[in-house]
Amino acid sequence: MEIFRTDCAQTGDLPRVSAIESALRSHRLTPMGRTGSYEYVNSSSLNRRGFLRGASGLTLGLAVGGGALVSGCTSISVAAGGEGGDLLNRLRDEGNVRMGFANERPFGFINREGVLTGEAPEVGKEIFRRLGVDSFEPKLADFSSLIPGLKAGLFDVISAGMYITPARCAEIEFTNPDYNAPAALLLPQGNPMGLSDLDSVVEKRARIGVLTGSVEEGYARDVGIPGGRVVVFPDQSSGIDGVLASRADCLMLTRLSLVAALGERQGMALEVGETFVPIVNGQKQYGAGGFGFRKGETAIVDEFNRELAAMQRSGDVLRLTRPFGFSQDEMTDLTAQALCTGTAD
C-alpha cells in the first residue's frame, strides 16, 4: 500500500477482501440461512444478515490486510548494512532524503513559502545534490528529539546545525563541521563594565545571563562563576529583556543568534561585543556544527566530507550561508574527529 511509503510488493489487499466477502456470500446457502425465519419486517433490500455480513467482511478484510502489513510492509530499516553502511545507495535509489530539523533560525527552518531552508539545509541540499539525491523532505522534531528521532529512523540525516560534542559523537556519526559559531556577549550600550569574554566576566564579578539548558550555562559554571551570578533565562527574548532591565550584566550566546535577535528589535540600547572562543579547563570550546547520521553509516559521512571540503575551498559554503547572517568569522576547517575527541585547538 503506497500510503505506508514502503517498498513492499503491493499484493492486492482488495482482492483478498472480496474473496472473503464472496466466501461469506456463498455461506448464505446453508439450510439455516435459507429459512429466512428472522426477517420479520423487511421491506427494503437490506436485511440484517446482509448488514452483518458486510460489517464482518470489512473487519475480516482488515485483519487480513493488517496481517499483510505487519508481515512485511510496516517496518523500515534502521540498521547500517555491511561495512560503512549502505545509506547513500538507498538514498540514491529513492532519490529522496528526509532531513531532520528543529525549526531554529537561522540554522534550519520552514520559510513562509513552506520550503525548508536555513544554514544547514542549504549546505546539506547542495551536498546531497552533488551526491546524486535531488529531493528533500523536511522532518520537524524538537531539538532534543533529533538524535532519538534519527536513531528511530524518522529521518535520514540531522540537518539542524547541531554542535559536535564528544557526548553526541558517542550516539551518532558526525560529518565535519560546516560552520563554527564563536560566542559573543550582548552588552548594554557603551559596555559600562568593560566585559569582553568569559574570563572578564569572572574577573569583574559580573552577572552573566545564559539560556536554560544551553552549552553556555555549562561553561559559566565550569569556569567557576558562582550560581548567584549566573542568571538563567528561558529563551532569547527574555534574555535580551533581562539585560535591558539590568537583571544580568551581559547575555552570552553565539554572535549569530545575538545579531539575528537584535535585528528583529531595532533601536535597543544594546550592543554585541567582540567574538571569542570560550576556554574551559584550558580547552577551547568551539560551537561547531555539522550533519548527523546513524552510527555505522561511515561511507556516506566520508562522501559528504569530501564534497563539503570542496565547497569550503571554493567558497560555496560562505555563499550559501551568507543570507542567514554567516560571515567569514563562522567558516571553519575543524574536523569532526578533533571535536569528538576534544583535541581541537
Added chain:
Amino acid sequence: MSAGLMAYVWEGLRNTLLLTVFGALLGLAFAFIAGLARTSKRKTVRAIAMVYTEVFRGFPSLVLLFALIFIIPQFGYQLNPLFAGILALALNIGAYAAEVVRGAIRAVPPGQIEAAVALNFTPMQRMRKVVLPQAVVAMIPPFTNNLIELLKQTSLVSLVYISDLTFSAQLIRASTGETALVFFGLLVGYGVIALVFVTIMKLLERMAARSLGRKVPSGLFGAKEVAA
C-alpha cells in the same frame, strides 16, 4: 497562505484521515475479538481479553506511541511511523470499544437466546443470527463516540513527529507566526471532520436499525425518541 504551506495542510489532513479510518477498522477488529472473548465460556480466554482491555484502556496512548516509535528501534526493528501510530491508537480505542461490544451482547434479551436454543441453533448460529444482529444496532451509537474520540486522539501523533493535521498546523504556525489563525483553523477543521464521521455513522445506524425492522427518524436532528 503559500502553496508550499498548503501542501503541508493536505499531507496532514491525509494522515489524520488515514490514522482515523485505519485506526478505527483495526480497533474494531480488536474490539470484537476482545469483546466476544469476554463472553466466552473458557476462563483463560476471558482472562486474556480482560487483561487486554484493562491494560490498553489504562495505558495512555501517548506512552504507547513513544514506546512503539522510540523504544522498539533499540532492538533493531522499526515500525513504519504511520503504522505505529495506527497500531497504538487502535490498541487503545479497541480496548474501549471492547466494552461496548460486551455490553451490547449482554443487553440482548435472554428470551431471544432461549428461543434460539429452542430452535436447535448451535452456539455459533445463535451468536451470528440472533445475538449479533441485535447487538450491533446497540453498538453503533457508542461506537460513534469512540470514533470521534479516536479522531481527536490522532492529534497525539504530532508529538512523535508524524505529520498529521496538528503537526502541520504547528509547522505553519512556526513559519508564519499566525498563532490565532492557525489554531482557529485547526479547531474548525477537526469539527468539520467529526461532523462528516457522525453523518456516516448516522447512516450506518439507520441501515442497521432498518435491518431489524426498526425505523430511525431521518434528518440531522432526528425526532423525539419513541420506545421500539
